[in-house]
Amino acid sequence: MVLRILNNALTKFKYFYTYYELSRALIPLIILILVSIAMSPRYFLNPVNIKVVLMQITPLTLIATGEMLIILMGSIDLSPGSAQAATAMIAAILTRTTNNLLLAILVAVALGTLIGVINGVLVSKLRIYSFVATLASLVIWRSFVIIVSGGKLIYGLTQYSVFTQDFGTYIPIGFVLTVFIVILIYVLLTKTVIGRYLYGIGSNEDAVRLAGVRADFVKFLAFTIAGTLYGLGGVMLIAMGGFAVDPWSARGNELNAIASCVLGGIMLTGGSGHPLGGLLGASMLTILTNILVLLGVTEIAVQQTVVGIVLIGAATALTRGLRYVK
Amino acid sequence: MQSSLAVLAENIVKRFPGVVAVNNVTFDLRYGEIHGLLGQNGAGKSTLLKVVYGVHKPDHGNIYVDNRKVFIKSPRDARKLGIALVHQEIAVLPHLTVLENIALLGFSWGNLISKFDRSEFKNYIDKIMSRFGIDLEFNEKVRNLSSAEKMLVQIVAALSINAKILLLDEPTSPLSLHEVEKLFDVLKQLKKEGLAITFVTHRVNEALDICDRITILRNGEKVATVESKDIDAHTLIKLMLGREPEELYRVRVDKDIETIFSRYLGEVPLIELKNISTQPQTAAEVPLKNINLKIYRGEVVAVFGFIGAGKTELGKTLIGLTKVSHGDILYMGKKIKIKSPVEAIKHGIFYLPEDRRVEGLIPHFTVTANMDISSLDIVKKFGIFIDSLKELNISLDMIKKLNVVTSSPYAKITQLSGGNQQKVLVARAMLTNAKLVIFDEPTVGIDVATKAEIRRLIYRYARERGVSSLVLTSDVDEALGLADRIYVMRDGKIIREYINKNLDRDEILKNLA
Numbered sequence: 001m002v003l004r005i006l007n008n009a010l011t012k013f014k015y016f017y018t019y020y021e022l023s024r025a026l027i028p029l030i031i032l033i034l035v036s037i038a039m040s041p042r043y044f045l046n047p048v049n050i051k052v053v054l055m056q057i058t059p060l061t062l063i064a065t066g067e068m069l070i071i072l073m074g075s076i077d078l079s080p081g082s083a084q085a086a087t088a089m090i091a092a093i094l095t096r097t098t099n100n101l102l103l104a105i106l107v108a109v110a111l112g113t114l115i116g117v118i119n120g121v122l123v124s125k126l127r128i129y130s131f132v133a134t135l136a137s138l139v140i141w142r143s144f145v146i147i148v149s150g151g152k153l154i155y156g157l158t159q160y161s162v163f164t165q166d167f168g169t170y171i172p173i174g175f176v177l178t179v180f181i182v183i184l185i186y187v188l189l190t191k192t193v194i195g196r197y198l199y200g201i202g203s204n205e206d207a208v209r210l211a212g213v214r215a216d217f218v219k220f221l222a223f224t225i226a227g228t229l230y231g232l233g234g235v236m237l238i239a240m241g242g243f244a245v246d247p248w249s250a251r252g253n254e255l256n257a258i259a260s261c262v263l264g265g266i267m268l269t270g271g272s273g274h275p276l277g278g279l280l281g282a283s284m285l286t287i288l289t290n291i292l293v294l295l296g297v298t299e300i301a302v303q304q305t306v307v308g309i310v311l312i313g314a315a316t317a318l319t320r321g322l323r324y325v326k
Numbered sequence: 327m328q329s330s331l332a333v334l335a336e337n338i339v340k341r342f343p344g345v346v347a348v349n350n351v352t353f354d355l356r357y358g359e360i361h362g363l364l365g366q367n368g369a370g371k372s373t374l375l376k377v378v379y380g381v382h383k384p385d386h387g388n389i390y391v392d393n394r395k396v397f398i399k400s401p402r403d404a405r406k407l408g409i410a411l412v413h414q415e416i417a418v419l420p421h422l423t424v425l426e427n428i429a430l431l432g433f434s435w436g437n438l439i440s441k442f443d444r445s446e447f448k449n450y451i452d453k454i455m456s457r458f459g460i461d462l463e464f465n466e467k468v469r470n471l472s473s474a475e476k477m478l479v480q481i482v483a484a485l486s487i488n489a490k491i492l493l494l495d496e497p498t499s500p501l502s503l504h505e506v507e508k509l510f511d512v513l514k515q516l517k518k519e520g521l522a523i524t525f526v527t528h529r530v531n532e533a534l535d536i537c538d539r540i541t542i543l544r545n546g547e548k549v550a551t552v553e554s555k556d557i558d559a560h561t562l563i564k565l566m567l568g569r570e571p572e573e574l575y576r577v578r579v580d581k582d583i584e585t586i587f588s589r590y591l592g593e594v595p596l597i598e599l600k601n602i603s604t605q606p607q608t609a610a611e612v613p614l615k616n617i618n619l620k621i622y623r624g625e626v627v628a629v630f631g632f633i634g635a636g637k638t639e640l641g642k643t644l645i646g647l648t649k650v651s652h653g654d655i656l657y658m659g660k661k662i663k664i665k666s667p668v669e670a671i672k673h674g675i676f677y678l679p680e681d682r683r684v685e686g687l688i689p690h691f692t693v694t695a696n697m698d699i700s701s702l703d704i705v706k707k708f709g710i711f712i713d714s715l716k717e718l719n720i721s722l723d724m725i726k727k728l729n730v731v732t733s734s735p736y737a738k739i740t741q742l743s744g745g746n747q748q749k750v751l752v753a754r755a756m757l758t759n760a761k762l763v764i765f766d767e768p769t770v771g772i773d774v775a776t777k778a779e780i781r782r783l784i785y786r787y788a789r790e791r792g793v794s795s796l797v798l799t800s801d802v803d804e805a806l807g808l809a810d811r812i813y814v815m816r817d818g819k820i821i822r823e824y825i826n827k828n829l830d831r832d833e834i835l836k837n838l839a
Contacts (some may be wrong), residue, residue: 192710193702200699203690210645210685211700211754212671271690 021273024265025280028314032284036291043294047170054175055164056286057279059084059236061178063253064260065185065278066116066229069222071261072189074202074270075123075130077223079137080230081253083115085245086141087234092154092245101159109231115141116227120220138254146247155244163239174239181232182279188225189275198222202270259307260285263314331393332357332491332522333378333409338387340373342744347373347771348384349546355491355522360513362537362554363526364566366632366800368770370546371526375493379411380404391491409491410484418476420469425451427468431483454485458515473609474505481512491522498532499634510536528632530562530838544568545774563835567802576807577781578626578826586625586810587825594659595620596794597644597675597762602653604643612636612818614643617653619813619820621762624792626785628799628809629820632838636818637798638680641764644796645670645677674761676700678751678768680798686751687739694721694735696750701757724753728783745776752783762794763787769804781808802834814838 036044043049063080070077091108095101115137122133163174189195197218200208209215238245257278264281266273274280288310292303333355340348348370355361363371376382378389380398389396391407398404401411418427428451448464455462460478462471468479477497484492494513498506513523513536527533533540534554542549542565549565602617614636621627629637642648644655646664654661657673664670667677679685688696694717698705705717721735728749732742739747748768755763765784769777785808788795799805805812806829814822814837822837 191712191714193706193712194710196695196699196702196712199690200688200695203688204685206685207679207688208699210667210677210679212667212676212758213699214668271688 021265022276024318025263025274025277025284028263029280029284029287032287032291036287036294039291040294044291049290049294051166051170051172053286053290054170055172055240056290057283058163058172058175058178058240059233059250060253060256060260060282060286061182061279062229062233062236063257064264064282065182066226066233067254067257068261068264068266068273068275068278069185069189069198069226069229070130071258071266071268072202072270072273073198073219073222074205075219076134076258076268077119077130077226078134078254079115079119079141080226080233080257081250081255082138082141082145083112083227083230084234084237084250084253085145085247086115087112087231088237088245088249089145089149089154089234089247091235092157092238093148095157095159096154099159101162105235108235109228112231112234113224113228115230116224117220119227120223123223124216124219142251145249149245149247151247153244153246155242157238157243157245160235160239160243163236172240174236178232178236179279181229182276185225185229185278186275194218194221195275199271202272204271256282256285259311262311262318265318267318330357331355332391334390334393335374335378336388336390338374338377338389339385340370340377340382341385346546348377350387351543351546351548353541353548353551355524357490357522358517358520359538360517360523360525360536362533362540363524363543364528364530364533364540364562365543366528366566368545369543369566371528371543372495373546374543375411375495375524375526378404379409379493405487405489407491408487408489409493410480410487410489411493411495412477412480412484412497413495418468418479421467423465423467424462424471424479425464427479428483428486431480451482451486455482458485458512458519460512472505474501474509477501477509478512481516485516490520491524492516493524493526495526496528497525498527498529506532528566528634530559530566534559534562542566560832560835563838567835577778577785578808578810586622587827589622593622595656596623596658597621598656598659599643600654600656602643602655603651604639605649605651606639607649611648612639614639614648615818617643617820621794621796623761623794624788625811626788626795626797626809627811627813628797628805629813629815630799630802630805630834631815632800634817635800635815637800637815638766639818640815641677641766641796641798644675644762644764671700671758671760674759675764676755676758676760676762677764678755678766680766680770682744682747682751682771687747689738689740691739692736693725693730693732693739693742693750694718696739697721697724697753698757700754701759704757720757724757728753729779743773745772745780748772748780749776749783752780756787760793762796764796764798766798767800768797769799769801784808802831806831806834 063084067077067080087108090111091104094104094107119134119137122128123130164172166172189198197208197213200213201215201218205215237250260278260281262281263284264277266277285307288307289303292306297303331354335353338348338351351374353374363374365371373382377384380400380403389398396407419430422430425448429447460482462475462478468476497509501509517523525537537554539551540554541551544566549568599617599619602614604614606613612634617640629640631637639648643650644664645667646669655664662673664673688699698717698720702712705713705720707713718735725732725735730749731746739750768784769780781804784795784797787793797804797808806826809826812824812826812834813820814834816838824834
């Protein structure tokens with residue numbers, strides 16, 4: 001009897017876990033936060049630590065959300081890291097030379113958008129596999145950073161402290177802005193025609209094309225919006241990363257973005273995942289590293305190993321019930 | 327070994343969501359015979375083979391090999407029992423050579439640890455090939471081979487592991503006439519050596535040519551097993567197609583027929599194809615040759631033909647997915663070019679694909695979202711936003727009108743049965759303001775009651791809303807019961823056109839025998 005009730009509850013939970021896309025990311029995040037609190041209540045809940053975590057989450061959330069748009073279509077984008085570095089570097093140089101923060105930010109975001117436009121054209125018009133097209137982007141834009149920076153670190157960009165201000169709440173303005181942008185993306189994905197098409201392309205592109213949808217245009221648009229988000233991610237990178245940019249900033253961030261999506265319950269095969277997945281996944285990734293540091297695990301290699309193991313766990317949960325994956 | 331029982335598949339039942347693919351079929355195969363499995367698209371031939379080969383697990387029924395009961399859980403088990411499946415052309419590795427393919431396809435785990443002696447293997451294969459009169463160049467890359475040669479590679483691979491039971495799944499459909507003969511010579515040789523061969527086909531004449539016995543399947547059920555020397559092509563076609571109860575297919579009423587026919591004289595057709603020929607882009611695509619076809623407003627036109635006749639290619643030509651090498655498409659008398667489905671929809675042409683699962687359904691979407699993906703214009707507000715209330719109302723309305731059985735408009739489409747999924751796709755077509763809807767095999771693989779419902783929907787839609795329908799079908803009763811005019815297609819050509827008035831069923835079938 002008890003066993004049956006338990007079994008029933010388990011079945012229901014399974015259903016809930018598998019089919020409610022938000023819960024795929026939300027439940028593990030809540031568990032992670034609870035575990036973190038339990039393990040190190042004094043340090044983890046310390047307001048300063050919370051602010052640090054939120055600051056680290058901010059740039060990662062922006063690129064993870066952009067990456068999410070691409071992964072939802074069943075494509076992949078390897079350019080976020082380089083795009084983030086390129087936009088950050090341009091913003092840094094412009095801030096230095098013109099001392100005009102607004103101009104620098106606008107140009108950086110515009111550059112991000114341009115990177116997205118180029119990715120979009122490569123994939124939807126020239127029909128290059130997104131993996132290859134954005135791999136080229138990854139290499140090219142990193143080279144761009146190295147060339148324009150002359151290989152030198154730019155630091156002391158204190159103007160960007162506007163994003164780290166918290167007015168006593170320990171919640172930085174940059175994070176609030178980011179959450180606002182994530183909400184915009186949420187609305188785009190759930191309430192608009194474009195979002196519907198985007199999910200459709202990830203779910204069954206052939207069917208969507210036969211149904212008369214301009215899939216190429218939607219793809220182009222998604223890459224463009226993702227690029228814009230990478231640009232914003234670049235700006236936040238300066239603000240949250242100690243007001244400095246070096247030529248190798250954000251290296252490997254494309255992988256963090258993809259990992260965030262996986263942790264956030266976005267299926268890499270496309271078509272399935274909650275629009276907040278990027279935010280939730282980025283939070284998980286950041287909190288995971290944070291709690292390890294608080295517990296005294298400062299070795300990067302050990303941290304990365306733990307992250308890798310958690311990633312394997314998340315990925316296994318995500319694809320459970322599928323017959324096979326590629 | 328002669329004449330003893332090789333495989334007995336007893337009372338096999340295989341269900342897929344919403345449809346019984348194989349229903350209580352008993353099938354026996356003897357050594358030294360070629361046994362034909364004949365049936366239409368969706369009759370369950372391939373499913374039956376895949377059950378025997380361990381790809382699908384039967385829901386019910388037993389399989390005996392050499393009179394011993396066996397449980398075949400995977401193709402690996404099947405191969406251990408000496409069963410090999412030869413598939414059209416999927417199962418070869420195009421970038422490897424012939425010899426490498428044979429070695430790999432005949433691969434068993436035992437060979438992994440034993441030393442692979444290339445020259446010895448070559449001799450071994452050479453012996454097999456010369457015994458059966460097969461001629462293949464060992465070092466040629468398989469991608470350069472013809473379809474027939476690819477088939478032979480698979481057969482040799484099967485022989486190399488001493489397979490005694492060969493299952494051939496539609497081996498002839500990609501082959502030319504000459505290649506078919508060559509393949510048949512090999513099969514006859516194999517038969518003489520005492521192998522048991524199952525030969526799946528939908529071509530009646532081929533079955534008669536080569537098979538000793540023929541088992542006919544229809545809608546997942548076995549109709550009969552006959553000795554091929556006792557039967558003629560015409561009877562065989564009749565058995566294969568069967569005849570459905572009249573109320574299932576007879577949805578058209580003859581009352582308004584005169585008004586329809588009178589239009590053929592004066593009116594300009596909505597769509598006209600003039601001498602359309604296409605250039606195939608893949609090996610599987612059937613080239614169209616000089617297609618002439620007219621569709622008037624509000625008319626139901628059927629194109630009848632078997633698989634490989636080029637019906638789907640015809641449908642896809644109308645939405646710009648084939649390469650037209652010659653000829654014109656006229657829209658209300660004006661020449662137009664259609665390059666993509668998007669452009670087709672601009673001209674009011676909508677295509678509902680044959681393979682629901684591959685090209686129709688959007689699996690992660692709800693019933694509602696699957697319905698209005700082509701017509702989001704009507705639920706839009708402020709430019710790009712979806713008015714979800716309006717969307718829900720339209721969806722509820724369609725669910726009621728089409729009698730779709732679903733727990734909720736927000737249920738996942740994959741939770742519905744095949745018939746109801748098809749209804750959702752029909753609803754998708756109806757929600758667009760298309761002037762011509764192309765239904766590619768609208769009732770294949772769904773239960774009989776829903777078949778009748780969908781036919782009635784197509785008919786009513788044409789009559790009440792004045793929307794033309796082009797029904798591409800391999801079901802002669804569907805064409806007869808539904809269409810005002812019927813085109814008969816074969817090998818990429820339209821061979822006859824009929825006005826559906828006092829039309830005799832056998833008269834149409836004669837074209838295909």
